[in-house]
Amino acid sequence: MTLDVLSSVEEGGLSESKKLVRYDRQLRLWEQHGQEKLEKARVCLLNASATGCEALKSLVLPGIGNFTIVDGDKVDPESAADNFFLDFNLSGEPKAKVSCERLMMLNPEVEGNYVAQDPEDLFSSDPHFFGSFSVVIGTNLSERFTHTIGEYLWVQQIPFVLCKSYGLIGYLRIVVREHCVYEARPENPFDDFMLDQMATPLLHLADSLNVDSMDHEAFKGLPYLILVVKALDHWRLSSGKPNAFPETSEDIAKLKVILNSMAKCQGSGTLEAISTNVTEALGALNKCVRRSEIPANVLDVLNDPCAHDPKGNRKPFWILAHALKSFVENEGDGRLPLRGSLPDMSSDTELYIRLQNIYKDKAQSDAQIVHNKVSKFVAQLGPSEDAPHITFEETKRFCRSAACLRVIKGRSLKQEFSKDSTRTALIENELKSENRLMAWYLLLRAAERFRAEKGRYPGTNGIPVDLDKNDLAVRFEAVLQTVCSFKVACADLLQELCRFGAAELHCVAAIVGGLAAQEVVKLITGQFTPINNTFIYDGHNGDEGTPEPCNSVRCLNCSLQFAVIATS
Incomplete structure (x- = not known):
């Protein structure tokens, strides 16, 4: 095994000011500490497919520290037609070398390496080579080798991201034994006021402000949180319970009455305007009096x-x-x-x-x-x-x-391919609801079984689609029997899968590769919540949905997780 290093890293690297300019937008997402983790990460790509190169592209641009491509094939017209990172004029050159050189042009701060050897051969001769990476991305791997290296990475606790573009269908699977999310960064984080265990300085600040003696200008300068603290104090005095905290809708209603009574109005006659801070206090009251509970x-x-x-x-x-x-x-x-x-x-x-x-x-x-x-x-x-x-x-x-x-806590590939009652019920429910995504998932597994037994994918080598369709149907039925007892008819999907001929469309590869890179960033930085298990992309329609039983895109209890992304 020869590891070739292609480094275009500028001596001394980028200055901090230039780095802030180059990575400005992503620093707003995962901040400097997230960027530092990204720059220390080492990513390995198995096979320089269009999907794999698209994934690396979206990691090289934000400044991944180091990547290594392992691929034993040579550039040929067919692979160059599928992959923008290969060149017809470089036919006969190692795909790993050519794609590595092209990817490094995107960011001179990134170090790129390649091994012009088949991933299976490399793993057989030196499995520990893969033990030093932060994440391993696998594309177009045989099912047998996927299980072999997947088991090794599972034991080593190295995240394994599998991605595939198969015609108009995309597949993404994250195999991780344990992933700790430090910063989930939810879109709507709840405000933490802790008024049920109020800090002494907050009480002192509120007590130092005499609302009754303030004129309108001074009153409208009070933050709404102070008004809520004052209203709480008034409510406790009136109820005779100095340590009480609002628990019911009636309690909240009484607090609103107190806040309204505190409102200082301006104008004359019947034209009155309530201060903005009172309006804000009324709007935020439910959040302010939420108890400090542990999720x-x-x-x-x-x-x-x-x-x-x-x-x-x-x-x-x-x-x-x-x-x-x-x-x-x-x-x-x-x-x-x-x-x-x-x-x-x-x-x-x-x-x-x-x-x-x-x-x-x-x-x-x-x-x-x-x-x-x-x-x-x-x-x-x-x-x-x-x-x-x-x-x-x-x-x-x-x-x-x-x-x-x-x-x-993820599921290993071995667990995914084993039969258990919970998973069987999930798959049967999805198939009974005519969920095409579940059917596509099982069909992709049938196609891999077809490849393992015949040495090619259905619809390739000029074999009539109808012949391969029948052979694929037999294997689909066999896959179905290993996971559930439900029978499903999907002749149109079988026909479509054979018609794909295992073609890797770059428009689909770009989507799946971009999604894979997004998940790799989450795994490396410990920020945002990654997909838990499996993601299927269906490029036939523009619908969007998450048909898992719990109806939650972030469900941690389901064994499979699907989504459809709009193509328009």
């Missing part, structure tokens, strides 16, 4: 055996989770660390900054307590080569995103 996904993390005692698993995530668990059970009194951020609100600038600093200081204090626990635990582990180094900034980010922590 189910975070409880799953805290109750995981690795969070109880992470000595056997020295991942920084589990050490941080262990410290977080200790905080929740002790100093936090059942709550998570305060996030420390506030939404925008109409307010006097000085008052808003004072309020913001109260939350920032509390969040800093909580994070410091958690970090002290982290440092103490790491010290107990003793010095070693694999001892984790966790900075205070990392702990702060962990605490800031504590409400969105998640651990995905």
Whole structure:
């Protein structure tokens, strides 16, 4: 095995200012710490197919640290017609070398390597070659080899991303034993005001402001959060329960009455205008009086055996989770660390900054307590080569995103191909609902079985489609019997799959490759929630749907996950 390195990295690399300009948009997504993880990552691509090269393209552009292409084939007219990263004029050259050179032109900061050897041969002679990568992407692999290398990567806990473009159908499968999501970054994160366990400085600030003696100008400069705190205080006094907290819709209604009574109006006669801050307080009241509860996904993390005692698993995530668990059970009194951020609100600038600093200081204090626990635990582990180094900034980010922590326990390829009652019920329900996506998934597996037995895909080598269609139907029936007892008729889909002739259309490859790259970024950075298991793309229609039973695109309990993406 010869590893050829093609490096065009500029001496000294990009300056920080130039890097900020080049990567400006993506830094807004995963920030500097996410970019640093990306730049340290090593990605391996098995086979320089159009789909695989599209995936690497979308990783090279944002600055992946290092990539290696393993492919033993030569460039020929057929492969050059399918793949924009190959050239007709370079027929006979190694596909790995040509595609590597073309991809490196996209970003001189990225180091590219290639091995002009068949992935199966390389794995047979040196399986440990694949043990040093952050992620391995596999395209156009035989089913037998997919299982072989998939089992190795599963044991090594290296994410394995399988992707395929087959005519108008795309397939993406993420095989990962355990993936820890540090920052899920939900589209609509809930505000963390923690008014049920109000910090003393917040109480002091609210008590120092006498609303009744304020004129209208001073009143409308109050942040709506202060108005809610004042209303809570008034409600508690009137109810005679100094430690009460709103629990029912009647309690909320009483708070709204109090807020309305506090409103300072301007104008004369019947023309009156309620202050903006009161309007904001009424609109945000339900969010403000939400109790500080720990979400189910975070409880799953805290109750995981690795969070109880992470000595056997020295991942920084589990050490941080262990410290977080200790905080929740002790100093936090059942709550998570305060996030420390506030939404925008109409307010006097000085008052808003004072309020913001109260939350920032509390969040800093909580994070410091958690970090002290982290440092103490790491010290107990003793010095070693694999001892984790966790900075205070990392702990702060962990605490800031504590409400969105998640651990995905994936399914191996061996588990996917085994029969179990839960999965059988899922597949049967999907097929009974005439879900084409489930049918396409099973047909792709039948096509792989066809290839394993005949050495080619259906619809290739000039064989009449009707002949291959019958052979494919037999194998589809066999695949169906291994996963469920339901019979399904899909003659039109069998005909279509044979008509594809295993063609790799670049328009489909670009979509599937881009999706694969997106998932790889999630796996590397620990940010955003990746697809859990399988994704099928159907290019025949422009519908969009997620037909899994739980009706959630992020379901962690279903064994398969499907989606249709609009093609227009």
